[in-house]
Amino acid sequence: MTTALTVVSDGSTLPAALGPDLAAAIDLAKAEKAASTRKAYGTDFRLFKAWCDTKGVSALPASPETVAAYIATEAQTAKPSTISRRVAAIKYAHKLAGIQSPTDAEGVKATMRGIRRTFGGARNKKAPAVAAKMLGMVATAPDSLAGLRDRALLLLGFGGAFRRSELVALDVADIAETETGLLVAIRGSKTDQERQGETIAIARGDIACPVKALRAWLDAAGIEAGPIFRPVDKGGTVRCSRLTCRSVANIVKAYAARAGFDAGTFSGHSLRSGFLTSAAGKGASIFKMMDVSRHKSVDTLRGYVRDAELFKDHAGAGLL
Secondary structure: OOOOEEOOOOEEEEEEHHHHHHHHHHHHOOOOOOHHHHHHHHHHHHHHHHHHHOOOOOOOOOOOHHHHHHHHOOOOOOOOOHHHHHHHHHHHHHOOOOOOHHHOOOOHHHHHHHHHHHHHHOOOOOOOOOHHHHHHHHHOOOHHHHHHHHHHHHHHHHHHHOOOHHHHHHHHHHHOOOOOOOEEEEEEEEEEEOOEEEEEEEEOOOOOOOOHHHHHHHHHHEEEEEEOOOOOOOOOOOOOOOOOHHHHHHHHHHHHHHOOOOOOOOHHHHHHHHHHHHHHOOOOOOHHHHHHOOOOOOOHHHHHHHOOOOOOOOOOOOOO
C-alpha cells in the first residue's frame, strides 16, 4: 500500500493524513501572538514577498543576503523601528515554517545596526494625556450618545492605564461597580498572551469620574451585555460591534484637537502614558502604578517617573 505524502515548506514530506492536524497546529502556533501583531507581521511579510518577487528571489526560505538587501532598500523610506518589525516578521514566518531564519545571520544584524546608527533609532514618543489635559479634553464632549461614549472611553482608558486593544475588548460582564470605584477584569493583554486574566481597580474621580461616565454611557445606549464601546452611526444608532483600536486613536486625537492641543502628538497610547506620568508626578509608588498598568518590569516604568521628575530637586536649581 502506498502512503500519500505532502510536501511541507522546508522541502521535506509528511503523510497526507497529517494535513488537517498540521494545519490546526499551525493555527495554534500563530495564536501565541496577539491578533494585532499577527496582522502587522502578515502585512510586513507580504511587502517582503512582493519585493522578492520583483527581484526574482525566494522569500521563504530567504537568504541572509536577500534580507540584508531588502532592509537596506527599506531604510531609504521607512523608520528603523518599522524595519525592525519587518525583520521580526520575516523571522517569525521562517520559524512557523520550521526553517532556519536568515535574520540570525551576522550580516543582517550588522546591516540593522548600521541602519539605526545612520538613520537614528530614537522613538517618536507621543504626548501623554496627563490629568490636566484629560480634564480639558473630556470637557469638550458633546451632549450626545457619541459624546457620552467618548467621555467614558477617555476617562476609563486613562483611569485604568489601558492599552487600546484592552479597552475595545471590554465587555459589560468584565465590569463590577463598587462604592470606591470599578473592578475591571482584563481577559488578556500584550503581557498576558496566555490569557490568564487580571483584575484592576479604577478609582472614582472628584471632577471627572470614570464610574459615572461609564454608567451614563451604558444607560443612555441601553447596553446591558456584550461589548462596552461600540460605534454610533450618524443617525444616533448604537451598533452591536466593537470599536477598533484605530477608532480609539482617532477619538483621542479628535478630543486633543477640541481642547486646543496638537492632535498630531497624541495617540491611543496617550491615555496609558498620561495616567502613568500623572501618577508619577503625584509621587505614587511605582508598585502601585504597576498594579494598574500591569507592567512586568520596574525598569519600563522608571522612564515615566523620570519624565515626571525632571525638574524636581534639579542640580541646576538656584545656580543662576
